[in-house]
Amino acid sequence: MSSSVPIGTVSRETGIKVPTIRYYEEVGLLPSPARTDSNRRSYDAAAVQRLRFIRHARELGFEVEAIRQLLTLSDQPDRSCAEVDGIARSHLKEIDEKIARLTALRQEVQRMVDEGAHGRVAECRVIEVLGDHTACLHDAH
Amino acid sequence: MSSSVPIGTVSRETGIKVPTIRYYEEVGLLPSPARTDSNRRSYDAAAVQRLRFIRHARELGFEVEAIRQLLTLSDQPDRSCAEVDGIARSHLKEIDEKIARLTALRQEVQRMVDEGAHGRVAECRVIEVLGDHTACLHDAH
DNA sequence: CCTACATCCTCTAGTGACTAGAGGATCAAG
DNA sequence: CTTGATCCTCTAGTCACTAGAGGATGTAGG
Secondary structure: OOOOEOHHHHHHHHOOOHHHHHHHHHOOOOOOOEEOOOOOEEEOHHHHHHHHHHHHHHHOOOOHHHHHHHHHHHHOOOOOHHHHHHHHHHHHHHHHHHHHHHHHHHHHHHHHHHHHHOOOOOOOOHHHHHHHHOHHHHHOO | OOOOEEHHHHHHHHOOOHHHHHHHHHOOOOOOOEEOOOOOEEEOHHHHHHHHHHHHHHHOOOOHHHHHHHHHHHHOOOOOHHHHHHHHHHHHHHHHHHHHHHHHHHHHHHHHHHHHHOOOOOOOOHHHHHHHHOHHHHHOO
């Protein structure tokens, strides 16, 4: 079966560069994989999926520490409720804020595309839309 | 009027550290502000708003080059339609993908909070939800 | 079996985007 | 007119990668 692939294949499948995969192992985001007789890393499907998760989470602006916590949720689903709940809730808040800001930005960029199609971009308010509209998300609560 | 504040005040108002503000100036995200007689930077309201935009955009995972482009949209609203439209559209796509992934992640983390409240977190699928569900967003044109 | 070339290994160093600190000038309060 | 906060520039450190040197191992063709 192919549930034991070398690092290059994993790199191609996930879009994460080889040295970066080794880096994630070094900093503890990815468990050290099994090694072949000749000391080469060999990954299973779970590792590939974990890497894909890490990549998307990074692209969404979560920092490594936040990803570590989200992965902890996943690694220990039978963990004490309070702890998991706390971590999950705080990230839920972070995620909601990100979605709200992105939605605001999306709307404004969409407006520009629409107006641009009609011949002229009257005014651009991308700055305003993230600049203060969403600032209240921080203070509100 | 207060439309001329020093860097420390701007830092407090935006939550961006003083050296970072100077860094943004250095790399051209923020125009060099006016200086006082004693060579100190003095910022107007527009600069503060621009910095807030930069901060939020960074938190959302946009890299400096993307932010530079979005700021360009804002700086030159009467620019040639095609160019603005192209930049805007490509970012619209990027934004939509981010929103889709965040929404998927949000749903899963919410589920964990809900189940956690009921006493047990059966399984955690945060990895799966970003790991491949959204992978098709990449390929699906 | 042997060459050739890709892929792997470790290790060191470089990049992008900050962030902290040294050393010194300037301002505002008492 | 001193004291403490804030500013200046400049250099160096951090985080999260990313590239490259130098060498071992694997796979395919002759």
